[in-house]
Amino acid sequence: MVRNPPLERAPPSVDEVLDALADDAARRIVTALSEPKTASELSEECDIPLSTTYRKLEQLTEASLLEESTDIRRDGQHTTRYSIAFETVTVSVSSDGDDGDAECREFDVSFTRPERSRDERLADLWSELREET
Numbered sequence: 497m498v499r500n501p502p503l504e505r506a507p508p509s510v511d512e513v514l515d516a517l518a519d520d521a522a523r524r525i526v527t528a529l530s531e532p533k534t535a536s537e538l539s540e541e542c543d544i545p546l547s548t549t550y551r552k553l554e555q556l557t558e559a560s561l562l563e564e565s566t567d568i569r570r571d572g573q574h575t576t577r578y579s580i581a582f583e584t585v586t587v588s589v590s591s592d593g594d595d596g597d598a599e600c601r602e603f604d605v606s607f608t609r610p611e612r613s614r615d616e617r618l619a620d621l622w623s624e625l626r627e628e629t
Contacts, residue, residue: 508559510587510603516559517585522552525562525578532565532577553578560607561585584608 516522524542533541539549556562556578563581566574586606 512559532579
């Protein structure tokens with residue numbers, strides 16, 4: 497299953513993002529993604545058991561830090577690849593009130609996303625079209 501691109505989902509909570517990045521194995525996976533890779537490739541490269549790799553990939557994807565894509569092959573054995581879905585992640589503290597009361601302050605998370613290529617936008621459009629038919 498390929499998830500919707502991160503920009504189409506509800507934004508993740510601060511807790512989801514921080515929990516995902518607090519884990520050493522998850523950070524090793526993000527660091528290893530200089531290009532899109534499969535779970536098996538990441539498991540081997542990061543020396544993480546495959547079952548753990550899948551859990552970390554799920555957590556990172558749910559936190560909008562990774563993106564899934566599927567390589568469609570003629571033999572029917574489709575391959576899911578993971579890639580980084582952000583350029584920067586910023587966690588900030590904001591204040592709801594004008595008085596600066598600490599009880600009104602909230603954490604906020606924002607992302608700077610890479611610009612999607614024409615091929616990526618076309619693949620997204622094709623996925624949406626397939627879902628509607």
